[in-house]
Amino acid sequence: MTHPGSVDPNPASIGRVPAPPFVKLPDPRRLFEARSERLEFLAQANELAPYLRFIAGIAAAQSAIQDNLPEPQLPFTDALDRARKFAMPPLDRNRVDMDDVVCTTLGRLFDAVVSLAKPNEAQAALARVKAAPAEEMRVMMRSVLTDSIPADAIAEHVYVAAGLQVHFARLAARLDKDKLTRITDGVCPCCGGAPTSSLVVGWMEAEGTRYCSCSLCGTLWNVVRVKCVLCSSGKGIGYQEIEGGAGTIKAECCDTCRSYVKILYQQKDMTLDPVADDIASLGLDILLKDGEYRRGSFNPFLLGI
Structure with missing residues (x-):
């Protein structure tokens, strides 16, 4: 029975989770x-x-x-x-x-x-x-x-x-x-920049979704989690972090391309910044520097490490 002023629900939309936005412009x-x-x-x-x-x-x-x-x-x-x-x-x-x-x-x-x-x-x-x-x-x-x-x-x-x-x-x-389109997982859809790091965000429309952050223009673009943002492989993905840390910053390591990019869990700490916290977590880079994985992200303020 329909009451005046009511809206008939669309059965096809019941239980559907809205897709997170592909990009967030700066x-x-x-x-x-x-x-x-x-x-x-x-x-x-x-x-x-x-x-x-x-x-x-x-x-x-x-x-x-x-x-x-x-x-x-x-x-x-x-x-x-x-x-x-x-x-x-x-x-x-x-x-x-x-x-x-x-x-x-x-x-x-x-x-x-x-x-x-x-x-x-x-x-x-x-x-x-x-x-x-x-x-x-x-x-x-x-x-x-x-x-x-x-x-x-x-x-x-x-x-x-x-x-x-x-x-x-x-x-x-x-x-x-x-009107923006996906290039590849590790390339900014606005300017072609490499990621500085990636973020697992806590936005209402994208809770738990991962976004890469462009090292040049600051655009955020969506990339599926548990997947290398550089070579797109989903195999042999592991995570390393400094023992005793807060668990908000980890190195996502890929056994396929032997690279790592930091992943920041912004859903746990909304103040995390893809550039600032990449710099401040230099200790993690030093820990990995002589290991089997190379740093695959780009940050102009961390050159020479």
């Missing part, structure tokens, strides 16, 4: 603001406190410089449609150049971090970056965007990477999430 300002707050908190009881506070200052600058930045321009509609058709990232790293938006973003970031407490070597590296001619800056940008930063110039490239993170987060935030 909120550029809040992304870096929250990261800075998390880094400052982690610095209170961590042997890496000076470095954590330095990266916290960079993250705070990444948030603050966004006031009145010129609007970044997305690719034309036909390029976005072509990327979707052929399962390619819509933000093409190969087309990024020293336009007004990129130059302004990088320049503001470099200026904003001058006053941060840092070692003399880091201050000298910043001075070199600020004085770099356009062609040299293009080379550094290309190194960051291809995840091929030279070992003898890591400090300089950290600043460039921080500026490009802001630029790409602002671009990704302007995409239509419903």
